[in-house]
Structure formats: structure tokens, C-alpha cells
Amino acid sequence: xxxxxxxxxxxxxxxxxxxxxxxxxxxxxxxxxxxxxxxxxxxxxxxxxxxxxxxxx
Numbered sequence: 605x606x607x608x609x610x611x612x613x614x615x616x617x618x619x620x621x622x623x624x625x626x627x628x629x630x631x632x633x634x635x636x637x638x639x640x641x642x643x644x645x646x647x648x649x650x651x652x653x654x655x656x657x658x659x660x661x
Contacts, residue, residue: 609639 613636620628645654 607640607643610636610643613639 613632617629617632617636620626620632641656645656
């Protein structure tokens, strides 16, 4: 996996799942997803325009 922070959150999430700490697992999966979107968007943003949100509707 290319994104180190995402991988770290997913490892922590897996450890929490293995220990039946479901709330911690879900929390870290959410952090991983947020970090993944943030990193992707940062890499794909072109002149301040997000690849996810467009001014044209």
C-alpha cells in the first residue's frame, strides 16, 4: 500500500478487531478512510479544484 498513515491506521484497526474492540476498530477504519481521501485529493487537486467536488452542477 502506498499510503503509510493509512496502513498504520488499518493495522491498529485489525489489532482492535482481533481483541474484540469493535468501537476502536471502526474508529481507526474511519481515520484510515479519511486519510486515504485526504491524501488522494491532495495528490489530484489541480489549481485548487478538488477531484470530488465541482463548481458545475
